[in-house]
Amino acid sequence: MISMRKQLFALLLCVGTLTILITALFVNATIHTEFKNYIEDNIQKTSGIIVRQLEEIYDNEGSWNETLEESLLTNTQIGKFSVAILNPDKELIWGKTKEELAQEIEDLEYPFFYLPQMMQFKDKIYTFQDIPIESEQYGLVGYARIGYFPSWLLSTSDIDFQAGINRSIIWSGLIALVCFASIGAYITRLFTKPIYAIARTSVDLAEGKYYTRYNKHSSIKEIENLRHSMNYLAQKLDEQDTLRRKLISDVSHEIRTPLHILQSNLEAMIDGIYPIDEDQMQVLYQEVVRFGSLLSNLDKLKNIEDSTTDLHKQELYMNSCIKEVYNVFKIVAKERHIHFKLDLKQTDHVTVYADYNALKQILMNLFSNAFKFTEEGSIRVYTTIEEKMVCMYIEDTGIGISKEDLPYIFERMYRGDKSREKYEGSGIGLTMVKKLITEHQGKVEVLSEEDKGTTMIIKLPLIHHTKSKTLKSLFPKE
Template identity: 30%
Template sequence: MSIRLRLTLWYTGILAVTFLVFGVGLYTFFSYKMHNDLRNELAVQAQEVNREIKGFGGIFFSLPDLREFKSTGIYMQSISIQGQVKRSSNLKSNLPWTDEHINLALQGEDSFETIPVNDFNLLMYYYPLVLEGGLVGVLQVATPLEDVEQFLHNLRLILFLVALFSIFLAASAGWFLSRKALQPIENVIEAANTIEKSADLDKRIDYEGPNDEIGRLTDTINGMLSRIQAMYTGLDDAYRAQRRFVSDASHELRTPLTTIRGNVDLLEKIWKPAAALEKGASEGERAEPAMKDGTVELSLEAMHDIASEAERMSRLVNDMLSLARADAGFTMTKEAVELKPLVEEVVRRAQFLPRTADWIAGDLGALDGVEVYGNKDYLQQLLFILIENAFKYTDEGEVRVDALRSGRQVGIRVSDTGIGMDKDEIPHIFERFYRADPSRGKKAGTGLGLSIAKWIIDQHGGSIEVKTRKEEGTTFVVWLPVSGDSLSPSVGMRYNE
């Protein structure tokens, strides 16, 4: 059962009960009022008649003319204690009575009774007649209830018809108004069905009514749809990034695996004939060397390739493990770290890295006495990533490191004179497996270094600034908050062409 139908039934039922209570109350009031007025009128008439009766010798009496009392609708009849019955002139026959009420009147008590006569009822009043201080008989004063009963019948009919019409009208109007009032809910259902069938999260519920409960509900659902859309978009982006990550990781792992398998096949082809030759030379006094010098050199070269590719795979797996920890919400252990000795150690060790460019240690005076709150190992890894990246893309020229100071932040700048980047590539360089150079694989590496570097910077509450120009070089500046300052500044990335 719909809310609309339930609401209509509820207020229709309440209205019906209200009309029932009102109708019963109104009918009861009029019935009591009219019957009571008749009783009072009969009593007054009986008393008037009792005062106007004329007696003869204290025993005989006669009724006055009823026209004197303007009571044409009232009938009177007296019964003397001797049993004589006298009636008013407007009666053609005697009024009926019951012995019970006659006896009550003879005992001095008045009473009322409703007596059916033909097709109508009579309201009968029994009144003891007193003449000269003594009881001389009983006076019956009666009036027909036809008019009263007809009025009450008409009243019942009118109340029933009015109630029926009012309930029907109220139910129809309520059904229409509830439909209009609940139309926003219908819109909510329609929008939800549309979203369910078409996955269209851009659809919103239109509502132009007042800011009532339904208005607030509509706003809440629209807000919820916006959040769901944002979450769905984020999940979709994350799913695409995950698929790209798996695809790129598979590609990166396939290359060293292919190299390893090729070299293993080569060694197998070389060593199997040699092993067979050594086994067949058991009868000779002296076996020839199974492997010639050229074959040995070829084997050593293949083993070197295997070791190199295995090391490359190990680096890739370690980088992927670091990013997996970052995605899982890994929080590194931090402490106060003196920055200058750490950078000097990185500068010293960096000169032994494979490179073709000159390595220059610039002015590190801005780091004097500076401490940052962070992790020493991860900060060293961050600097090595930037330096190795600079060496990788600088075939000739120089790679330089120096320090900067700006307020309560300290910057470490790594610059090179390498191939640089286009401005359109800069926003993507921190994405996993992204390569700025057009031909993938042109430069060795996993494509994960800068992603790890960005995660380390974020963990330290810092930011990174990128300046680059095609064929002129690239500069990275890592900004870190000085220890004692806010450890959660605005984390972000700045870059310039």
Template identity: 30%
Template sequence: MFRLRTRIMISFSLIIVIGTILMVTIINITTRTGYRSFAEQNDIDIARSMTIPLEEYYTGTGSWDGVESILLFPLNRTSQMRGMMGRNPGPGGRTGGMLPHIILTDSSGRVLINTDPQISEDRDRYSRDELEKASKIIVNNRTVGYLLVGTMIHQGLTVSEQIFLNKTMVVILAVSLLILTASIIASWLIASRLSGPVSQMSLAAQKVRGGDLSTRVSVWGHDELSELSGSFNEMVQTLEKNDRWRKQIIADSAHELRTPVSLIQGNLEMILDGLYKADEERLRGIYDETLVLSRLIEELQLLSSAESGTMNLNLEEIDPEALLDNVLKVFTAGAEKSRIELRNRLEGTSEPLSGDYQKLKQVFANVLANAFRHTPEGGFIEIRSHMDGKNLTIEIEDSGPGIPPEDLEKIFERFYRTDSGRNRNHGGSGLGLAISREIIRLHGGKIRAASPEGKGAIILISLPFKNR
């Protein structure tokens, strides 16, 4: 199987070879046709220039006797250009230095003068049809003779003309061969340039398939191949990031599940060994741990379905103000008990949203529960809203210690806690905000965190209106 570079080079080379052959063929045909046309026109001009002195000669003498003495002189000057263009005399070519082949006939077509009888087969007469191209010699409105020059006599090129054209073609072929060689070398370089990144990505893909997610390819230039290389690097980087997340999720899940399982196992072992009594209080504690374990598993399943896009949303028209009022009522008693002021600053929330009521209720409950965990006694939690174009933005602010700048994006990751020393009993499962982010994303909205210096945390949730 040919490699990509070889296939590209062969393709380019075939195109170049075919193009060169066509070019040489066209140049050859064009050169010969053009030279032939030039020769014919030049011979016509020579013949016309010679008819004037020949007409004067015939007018003065009344015959063609002795015309040989003046036949050569007027031609020398006119034939200079033709001679410089390569139509030099040679064997079977011209007589008289640079003069072309000339035939003079009388009015009946009988040959009077033939400067090269070998070429014209020493003919003594030409027919009317053969004299159609000849230059007429007219005296007193009467045709007294015909003059044939060069191509009017013989249709083909002379030997010297053929030699000139052959030499020209040799030069053209030599130049074409140089161009062909340079083009093949250039095609090899282009093929290497095009196939290099592809080969590099092929090797990198094999390494990635083998599990080496640290593999990267070089990115050169700003063309499609460089974009492909950049996309490959981004893809591998995403795979590497997802792999790290997967390992972290497994480790975090195992850690979170280990605590309730260990408590359940420890208590049961103590009961089986007779160290603890299986009384209601002991069994209630074990039961509570199973509830924690069950809730954690449910949250993991919920987050997994949200991230994979398999979560089903029961979309309906939602009054955001009524939704938020219901959520706030759940926390009213807890706020009074903890002496936390719960401020309701909802404005302009009468326009309906389209969403899953229970899922959105869970989002706001998660955010408020998180705010309560971080708000000290005597603090406040404020919920406010405003319209932002086609979206409704809801802000939930607390008077807690705030969020470090480096943690503003991380708080929406699984099992992430701003205080690493806080466990699930005091800091929640670490899945609430991650679940909230995915639910909001499925609704076409956005959720982010802010923490102005000297203030608490602010969670901003934007959701699109139904009719905008």
């Protein structure tokens, strides 16, 4: 298996190499084309000069004479061309043939490395063109046959220039390839180094080192998001591990107390210290009931986490459900002298799609908690409509929740230190509330300040405002 870094580097290098090759081929082809056009332009210019010189010679002499070659060589540079003069019937009068031109090229003393390039097309490519020679006095007097080897037309400067361009292309390609390799190495390191570090962090987490974090920031958004996600996972695992340890401690404490009492009383009875009478048996019975209650709570917790209960949802009046539970707790409020206020004006005739028993269980748990932790003061329940959600607020002036306990109140079997000894409870009520609300596509939030009170906020999806007679018969409006 090849590492991501090697694969990414190889990919970038291949793309760079391919780009360089394509660019080099394109530049080389462009230069070759331009050189070809350059040579053709020179041929046309030279051919025109030769023909004009021949026309002037004929005008001056009135015929082709023996001094023709000398006059032509004096006035033009025709050493690279074979020039022949034909009569109007294209019969050879005078001139140099292809073979003579080739022999002249072979006899020239050029550097060894230029000669093969000049001679490579000698026997394969020979080009000529017949251009009419028209005298001002005599009209058409013949044709000038101008022939040449294309490779011979390149001067040493031209060849040097072409070789220099080719060397520049090669060096540019090599430099560009080195740059691609360097950039590729940097990019692969930029991507893979944090990924490897995050991978090592995940391995540490898998080994139970929940304190591990990766704190080196990245300029790449996706990697930074991955880092945040990994650290958030580590934080949650650390918190869950803390909760697990605390749960074990709590369960051990709760189980140890009744067992210790049972053991002490039974030993005292066996030793004859305590009489085996109805009072002592009642004490043992209460501890057995307490122990059984704890085990029952553990069973409830398991049922909550593995719940597959089908909810029988229907359209219900939110206000009617709240009022039904409110009436149950009015007596408790009166007995404890707690001011209990209800305000449901904003949600009159509002319906939600919910399971009646589940909704009632949610309300019972929340109202019960409010009264449990409020010894004096007031409890206020009111509703609003916010962004297509029915919101219920339960405000109390109870003991509140500390900042340390607030993030964990919905965790299973969690009980804050302040309520552990003084207030009874299993620690699964809010866990059940959150699960049921989540199954109704709702939300539950909590705002609290220690010694000042708590506000529980329940949000359920709003269906619509209705005055259905069926719903009124089920929950008559008060």
